[in-house]
Amino acid sequence: EGPIDKVKTPDEIRDEPLPLLNEFEWCTVNVTNQDELEDVFVLLNENYVEDRDASFRFKYTREFFNWSLRSPGWKSEWHVGVRVRATGKLVAFISAIPVDLRVRNNAIRGVEINFLCVHKQLRGKRLTPVLIKEITRRVNKHDIWYALYTSGTVLPSPVSVCRYTHRPLNWSKLHDVGFTHLPSKTTKAQMLATYALPKEPVTKGLRPLQEKDLDEVHALFEKYQERFDLVQSFTREEFNHWFIGGEEQSQNTDPSKKVIYSYVVESPEGKITDFFSFYSLPFTILNNSVHQELGIGYLFYYASDADLAYSDRYDPAATAALKERLNSLINDACIIARNVKMDVFNALTSQDNALFLDDLKFGPGDGFLNFYLFNYKTFPISGGLTDDKSYDAQKRSNVGVVML
Ligand SMILES: Cc1c(C(=O)c2nccn2C)oc2cccc(OCCCNCc3cccnc3)c12
Numbered sequence: 485e486g487p488i489d490k491v492k493t494p495d496e497i498r499d500e501p502l503p504l505l506n507e508f509e510w511c512t513v514n515v516t517n518q519d520e521l522e523d524v525f526v527l528l529n530e531n532y533v534e535d536r537d538a539s540f541r542f543k544y545t546r547e548f549f550n551w552s553l554r555s556p557g558w559k560s561e562w563h564v565g566v567r568v569r570a571t572g573k574l575v576a577f578i579s580a581i582p583v584d585l586r587v588r589n590n591a592i593r594g595v596e597i598n599f600l601c602v603h604k605q606l607r608g609k610r611l612t613p614v615l616i617k618e619i620t621r622r623v624n625k626h627d628i629w630y631a632l633y634t635s636g637t638v639l640p641s642p643v644s645v646c647r648y649t650h651r652p653l654n655w656s657k658l659h660d661v662g663f664t665h666l667p668s669k670t671t672k673a674q675m676l677a678t679y680a681l682p683k684e685p686v687t688k689g690l691r692p693l694q695e696k697d698l699d700e701v702h703a704l705f706e707k708y709q710e711r712f713d714l715v716q717s718f719t720r721e722e723f724n725h726w727f728i729g730g731e732e733q734s735q736n737t738d739p740s741k742k743v744i745y746s747y748v749v750e751s752p753e754g755k756i757t758d759f760f761s762f763y764s765l766p767f768t769i770l771n772n773s774v775h776q777e778l779g780i781g782y783l784f785y786y787a788s789d790a791d792l793a794y795s796d797r798y799d800p801a802a803t804a805a806l807k808e809r810l811n812s813l814i815n816d817a818c819i820i821a822r823n824v825k826m827d828v829f830n831a832l833t834s835q836d837n838a839l840f841l842d843d844l845k846f847g848p849g850d851g852f853l854n855f856y857l858f859n860y861k862t863f864p865i866s867g868g869l870t871d872d873k874s875y876d877a878q879k880r881s882n883v884g885v886v887m888l
Pocket residue numbers: 533535540634635636637647648649650663767780782828830831832849851853887888
């Protein structure tokens with residue numbers, strides 16, 4: 485395990501951008517400029533990842549980009565675009581944000597690569613490898629040599645792979661748009677009853693995360709994360725950005741535009757015992773006359789003190805304690821997501837999710853998320869996959885990182 489390339493220094497890295505076809509030019513997108521942010525928003529909304537049947541396409545909002553592209557330490561030069569020289573039209577994009585990773589016992593200063601997108605009409609022109617080489621050059625120039633990225637497709641040597649899972653919140657809409665189907669010998673009424681949820685969350689002491697909680701929750705979270713082999717370590721400032729949502733979210737009042745939802749459980753003694761978060765990332769529905777959008781909540785990071793007293797997380801008593809706590813917490817996350825009009829709650833088989841996926845009725849999806857580390861070789865890390873579509877509490881994952 486360890487770095488693949490020999491260690492280099494920034495001055496060994498070329499200063500000029502990589503060559504492009506003459507009709508195109510490199511640009512650095514200034515995401516604090518609303519017009520340039522709009523270019524990214526339009527490019528991805530028309531050309532980013534779709535599901536296999538091209539029925540849905542990710543609908544990242546402007547607020548989502550302000551949250552995900554401007555985390556502490558963000559650099560405009562790492563928001564790399566390709567424009568058509570003659571028209572200025574943005575036709576490709578790729579981004580990097582700085583992260584502190586831990587892979588087993590190794591701390592790695594790296595970046596997370598995301599939002600790689602090439603306009604549909606420019607596919608097959610070998611733009612993707614050039615985008616990857618150019619963002620690598622710009623990151624190397626800042627003495628950073630490692631990167632974490634995910635992909636729905638299989639590329640050489642994933643560090644881990646997790647399965648998509650889905651918890652229907654609005655079963656009839658998912659059925660209308662063809663995301664879910666009516667099992668044989670089952671009525672719609674039975675499906676609605678299966679997925680019915682209480683009106684309000686039930687966990688005692690549950691409330692939204694507030695700035696005053698940050699030190700305590702950050703400490704609980706970093707302690708909880710120690711169990712995983714692949715994690716992102718957060719500074720206090722990063723924790724504030726990712727879970728309170730940065731100035732972008734604290735200013736905007738329109739609840740329908742919220743991106744990150746973070747909750748804590750406060751004990752009667754005033755101690756924070758648990759935390760969970762989920763983010764909103766809708767899908768545009770591509771071919772339905774009635775519904776335009778699918779509201780989706782994605783489970784993000786969470787932490788609990790339920791099993792911290794045990795030295796072995798696989799100790800049956802530790803597993804039972806954490807399982808009970810997570811079932812209560814994540815069921816409340818589903819209730820809150822349904823109350824803010826989300827239609828489905830998505831989670832992966834990563835983290836300790838195998839402890840609640842079955843009981844909370846998360847069905848296995850047909851997609852997989854592969855995790856990759858650039859320039860860093862590791863032994864495979866369990867992503868919580870089992871050979872059939874079930875979830876196994878005893879084989880739960882060692883992946884702690886959650887990518888947007
Ligand atoms: C994408 C996604 C989907 C769907 O495709 C989906 N849900 C409802 C309907 N559909 C078609 O379901 C998931 C469950 C867990 C985590 C996920 O994604 C994790 C975050 C994805 N990160 C970025 C990314 C983008 C494109 C391809 N791979 C990764 C997903």
